[in-house]
Amino acid sequence: MDARMWHRQALGTGPELPQPAPTAVFDSLPTTEQDDYWAELSHTLPALVVPSVLAQRAEQRLSRLLAINDRRPPGAKSVIGIDAPFAVGKSTFVKSWAHRAYRDRVSPGTSYVLPTWTPEPEVTADWVPQVYITLRAASRIKDINASILAFLGYPSEGLVRVTTTRVVKVLATHGVRLLIVDDVHMLKTTHAEGRDVLDYLKFLNTELGELGGTMILVGAHLEGGPLYQDPQITGRLDKITLAAYEITTLGGRRDWQRFLARLEEVLLPYFDTVPVGVFSQELAGYVWRRTQGYVGDTVRLLAQALLARFDNAEDAMTRESLQAVPLSARAATAEADLVAAAAAPSNRRNRQTKTDAS
Template sequence: MDARLWHQQATAPSIALPPPVPVEVFDETPDAAQDAYWEVLSSGLATVVLPSALARRAATRLTRLVERNTLRPPGAKAIGSVSAPFAVGKSTFVKDWAQAAYRDLLGPACADPRPTWNPEPGVTADWIPHVYITLRAASRIRDVLAALLLTMGYPSEGLVRVTTTRVVHAFRQHGVRLLLIDDAHFLDVSNKDSRDMLDFLKYLNTELGELGGTMILIGADLHDSPIYLDPQINSRLERVTLRPYGFGTEEEKRDWQRFLKDAETVLLPYFDCAPAGVFARDLAGYIWRRTQGYVGDTALLLTEALLAAFDDGSETITTDHLDSVPLSARAAAGEVDLRTAAPKASKRRAKVGAS
């Protein structure tokens, strides 16, 4: 993603939800007005981001990391890492967090289609405080350098030592303060090249640290990567792990129900005939079985089930509405596994039979 696209995404107005209309009022509204409202509501719900305590905690940690690095003396700084299983939504989470920080940093300059700044007196350059790159499979040092240069609008050809110097100069010239490397599990850390790649990451972190900046690595299951095993990187690494909501322990169930209760505050004003607690109390276990606690699947399930109940004139949201929503292949397979799992044998019955 180049800097202009990042700026456009970060500053584009989001699709807003319409003001809630009580169901009784909606039923008395002319058909044309109902259709118009339905279109706006459907579009808004398709883009809604449900509040999540787990995401808020992770965002708070990343924000504190960036703030601390800004205050520390120049030089190598703490490195952030965001690791999660596939499909948890780590990239979406990081982009939402970083683009909100980007808007706060730019302030009035958000309205400028191409923000500029003055790195030194008499010099004007594009202002690119955030650089976000996504790696491809088996990325080597030259691939990372090419992605960085192209993102900032520079040619990517040249020897590694030349393009490395060009990247460091571009960081200074454009005021880069946050470097996000997504799909970091694709970094080539094979036996032959791992030492060079790890040393390269440390070098980038040091050069960025001279500017008061922060590097954050985002990837799937990074705890299995040699990146976490390098003693120098590990000593500076602040790990943020995202996970789906669990439903095994009492604490996990409370967190899950709290998430669903927060979802109700966003969604139920648009279906006010459904009772409070329909998600968090009545259907909490059923919703978890369908989604296994993955926030993206859960947002899709709840919004589509709400629209289905709204559309067919139901008084509440039921398991039939939940079952009518197709989810990801991952969620479907997980649900099959949960439904077919053999129940655990009763210890009580075993004891009774043995007596």
């Protein structure tokens, strides 16, 4: 990832769905038009990004925290930490939010050309308000510097003190106001170099804060980890936790059904023989059992089930239709555990048998 790629992604548009064709209209189309419509629909629906109730709440909090940071005086500002289990979609979430914030800040133009600005008299530079890097396993300070410099198009060779000075300089030169560090759970603090990296992140936050910028740290299972236990980090840390949908509480069930209803609003116009409420009401519990409330698996499940039903000229959406869709290994394993737990017999009779025998 570099600044130009980030710029193109932020200003670009994703694949668009075709206009919905009612079943009767589709059946009357010429064969070639049917094939074109089906190919476009079957390729775009499973990759659909649908607004999530939980994600939208997290986005609102993230935007509010950033706005507060923007109004603080120069200096070390609050660090925003985004924590989530694996596969919840934390990177997708933060990229989607950051791209939207990027579009709000940068005037739309040619998607392939970075905007420019004048950081000081008679100096023109690319304007790069956001930097996004990903930590690798056992990352060291020189690796972080290399990632930032590569994103901004600079050479990364040299001693750490040299590249550190270069990083601080280019952050100012290019007007960076947001530094996103993804996969910070890769940071290992069990050795001295790991501790040095943690200290370096705090240094970067201070330097970025002097420019009026904010640092966002994104990772998996950060709660209870070294990053969230460091007193200097936690003293300035604002946490955002992402999670899959749960259905153990009334509020959780409402959120889950509201999300499924939004999915129906997007999907069902393409499958007009399927009644509204089939997922959000009739099959809501079964859909959760299959996906455990993970957004990506849920979109995949519903889209693939609807496409298969349409392809087979079937009107009804049933549990069997949903069960026929293969999901991720994570979802399959979790579903098997749920089924096994539900089918487990009571141990009472075994204990009674032992008592009688004694």
